[in-house]
Amino acid sequence: MDRELTSPVLLNEVSSRNKSGIKAGINPEPSLHGSLLILMQFDVCEEIRLDQLREIFGARTVEASFKNAAPSYVRYQRPPVVEALEPLVLETGERLDGQIKYYDYGVLSLIFELPISGDWDTLVKLGGRWVWNTDFERQASRIAREKLERAAPALVKPYKDWLSEDYFIFHVREIAGSPSAADLLSLHAAQIAQVVRGDLSPLSEGERNEIVQGRISYYPNDLAVIGWNGAFIYDTVAGAETAIQLLEYANSQLLEFRHYDELLTRELAGVYDSLEKGTGVLGRWRLAREATRLHTVLLDVMELTERVDNAIKFLSDMFSARLYRLAASKVGVSDYKNLVNQKIQTAEELYRFMVEQFHQGRAFALELMVVIILIVEFFALFQGRPI
Secondary structure (H helix, E strand, C coil): CCCCCCCCCCCCCCCCECCCCCECCCCCCCCEEEEEEEEEEEEEEEEECHHHHHHHHCHHHHHHCCCCCCCCCEEECCCCEEEEEEEEECCCCCEEEEEEEECCCCEEEEEEEEEEEECHHHHHHHHHHHCCCCHHHHHHHHHHHHHHHHHHHHEEEEEEEEEEEEEEEEEEEEECCCCCHHHHHHHHHHHHHHHHHCCCCCCCHHHHHHHHCCEECCCCCCEEEECCCEEEEECCHHHHHHHHHHHHHHHHHHHHHHHHHHHHHHHHHHHHHHHHHCCHHHHHHHHHHHHHHHHHHHHHHHHHHHHHHCCEEECCCHHHHHHHHHHHHHHCHHHHHHHHHHHHHHHHHHHHHHHHHHHHHHHHHHHHHHHHHHHHHHHHHHCCCCC
C-alpha cells in the first residue's frame, strides 16, 4: 500500500523532570491536533448524470474543487463530481470548510472539516457534542437543496423526501510523544471508545472492548477504530485519505440499501394486498399486471444495487479491501444488503407465484370457453338447427 512512512510530528511536549532525569508528578494529557470531519449524505434521486452535471458546473470549476485526488489503488468506476462549498460559520464562531460530492447513483455527500487542537478531554467533549447533534442536519439539508437547484437538469427521477445519513470522523494527525498504535490503545482506549460512540460518560470495560475490536492498522504508527456512527483515525493526512474515502463510500452504500429496503417493503405490501383481492378468475387476471410491475421493480433494484456495489474498485491492495469490509460491517451496510437480498428473493418467489396463478386462471378461462361452446353446439343439435 502506497502510504506515507512519516510519523506524526512531536508537538507541545510538556515534561517536568527532577535532577535525576525522571519525570516528576503526573504529566498533563498530551496535546493533539487534527480535524473533525462531519459527513452528511442525502439520497436525492435515482441517478445523477455526471457528464451533464460537469457541463452545468463547468469542467474547470469541478476539476479545481478536488482537494485530494483518490489514492492510486482505490478507483471509482465513475468518479463523483466534487465542488467546494463556501465556508460555514456557526453561531459558536467555529468555521467549517466543506465540499460536496455528487455520486452517479443519486447520493449527495457533504463533508465539513472542523480543526481540532487540545487534549483528550477536548476530543471526548467534542464527540459528545457533535455525534448527537440533530440541528446540523437541517443546515446541511438546506445547503444541499440550494446546490441541487442548479443541478436539477442532471437529476433522474428526483425524490420529494430524502433519506439521510450522518457520520463523524475524528482524524488525529499529531499527538505529543508520537505514540504507536499499541501504546495509544494501551493508554487511551477508554477515551477513544467514548469519542467513537459520542458518549461523555466512561463506558464499561465490555463496551470499550467491543468498540476497539473494530480497529485496523497498517504501520505501527497508524490506527483506525471504526464504529457505526463515528470513527477515530490516527494517521498522517495522506495516510488517512484512504480510510476517509472508504468510510464515505460505505455510508453512501448504507443510504442506498436503506432506500431499496423501503422501496421493496412498499412493493411487497402492495403485492400482498393484491393477492388478498386476487381471488377468483378475474382477480387472477389482474395479478398479471401486478406481476409485470413487480418484475420491473425487481430488475431496477438489482441493476441499481449492482451499480452501487461495483462503484469502487481496489487495485491489488488487500489492506484497502479489508478496511472497506470492516467499515461496511460496522456502519451496517452488510445488514441492510442482506435485508434487501432477502426481500428480492421473496419478491422473485411472489412473482413466480403470481405468474403461475395467472396461467392457471387463463387455462381455466380457456377450458370454460370450450365447455360453453360445446354446450351451445349440443343445444343447437338437439334443436335440430345447424350452427
